[in-house]
Amino acid sequence: MVGMMTISFLVNLLVLAAVIPPLWAGSAGMVAAFGAETPARQILVSIYAAIWLTSALGLALMALGRSEVAVTLAIGLFSVQIVYKTLTAVTVGLGNPVVMTNLPIAALHAATLVVILTRA
Secondary structure, rough: HHHHHHHHHHHHHHHHHHHHHHHHHOOHHHHHHHOOOOHHHHHHHHHHHHHHHHHHHHHHHHHHHOOHHHHHHHHHHHHHHHHHHHHHHHHHHOOOHHHHHHHHHHHHHHHHHHHHHHHH
């Protein structure tokens, strides 16, 4: 269980560390994937930053021996991520590169939740 949680938290950290700075800065690649600079896109940056910080907290809790608290945090965070990432396929469509990145991450988090909930 701890191994899967660690992988899911690390994937969040690594992916978002690569996405947040260029998205915030409005790089050409991010404009192509996420659309033009708008308040909505900056709200998305804030949401991504919250997911990054929550994932870092989850790893810190595990390192401090507070895995039971990290489990609670993981259930909430990964559940929300699974729902919103899966819904992007419906609302945006499968041709978008963001959606194509979201779906494997949602699958990873779903597998992590299955491990957490079947061992609880």
